[in-house]
Amino acid sequence: MAVAPAQLARMIGAACAPVLALAAGALGLAAPASAESIVASLSAPRVEITSNFAGAEISVFGVVQRDAQTIARRGGYQVAITIAGPTEDVVLRRKDRVAGIWVSGEAQSFPDVPSFYSIQSTAPIDDIASPLVARELKLGLLYVGHGGQPRGGIAAREPYRNALVDLKREQGLYVEEAGSVQFLTDTFFRATASFPAAVPDGLYTVTVHLFADQAHLADESLDLVVAKSGFEQRMYVFAQDDSLLYGLFVVAVALLTGWLGGVLFRRD
Incomplete structure (x- = not known):
């Protein structure tokens, strides 16, 4: 008896369906599930800039949650907390002395640079995450200001990037503090972040990263508003x-x- 091509395709699909379902179930069982998660909170979701504003501090609290099948990590947990303000485009110009007069020389542009950047961690970033993971997550001032097309190549722009980071650090707008995140228990941690008087207003993103044995386990993001009042x-x-x-x-x-x-x- 002749079978139409469409009917033959349906028959093959019906016969293969159980096999495909079994394979999908096996893949699902083999896929790694996240054993840990983070629940984080801020002491205040808003920083008010008033006429007598001289800076502010907020605290970041967090708890590591484990499922019933997960045991505690032998080496314990590590945490890195980043706070990034609204981005801005920055142009840095080199000052050259020509005939006894200081004039503007070569310039480098840095698009989408965070106006404020703070990173706090339980230990130095090199001890928490591998360089590949740290670069991917942009953990640390080493990875700030690499966007856009550098003029003359990356090597030519690196001194300008370093100068940008140094200027921001002098203004208190860029902060990197290792050891400032403390675990009060095995799973409960706390950190305090400071904002200078010149902090820009806008929407900030607070991101909490959880690590163990240099593996990135989970993260949690929170919104923080810095506004004039x-x-x-x-x-x-x-x-x-x-x-x-x-x-x-x-x-x-x-x-x-x-x-x-x-x-x-x-x-x-």
Whole structure:
């Protein structure tokens, strides 16, 4: 009896279905499942920038959760916590001395550089993760500022990148602290992050990475808002929404201040 091609295909598919299902089940059993996970929280989800703002601190808490079949790691756990602020495009120019005058020389561009970057860990990053994993996760200041097309090659741009990191560190905007994350128990950890007075406002991302034996086990991300409040926020909104009126207001205040200064300090 002749069988149509379409009917033959259906028959073959029906016969192979149990075999395919069994193979899929075997693959599912063989696939590694994540044995550990992290539950993290912030002491405050928002940092308010007021007129007398001189910096702030927040605490990051976390707990390592294990399933019922997972036993404790012999070498214990390691944690790295990164806090990244809004990105910005930065251009660094070299100062050259020509005929006794300092002029702007060669420049290098760094797109999508975090305006604020902090990494805290239980130990140095080299002890926590392999260089390949650290590069992939961008753990540490060594991996900041490598985006975009370097002018003259990577080697030519590296001194500019180092200068960028140094400038940010001097401003307190880039921080790398090994040993600042502490395990209070075998699974409960805590760290405190500081923000300088010049911290940019915007949406920040706090990421907690869990390691054991240099293997990346899990991570957890949290949102942190740094925003102006009070008089600063009202003036910022005023300047953004009504730029013309804001400019006239600033000019009027400057004229009034100058007039008052002349009246107060006028000599008869």
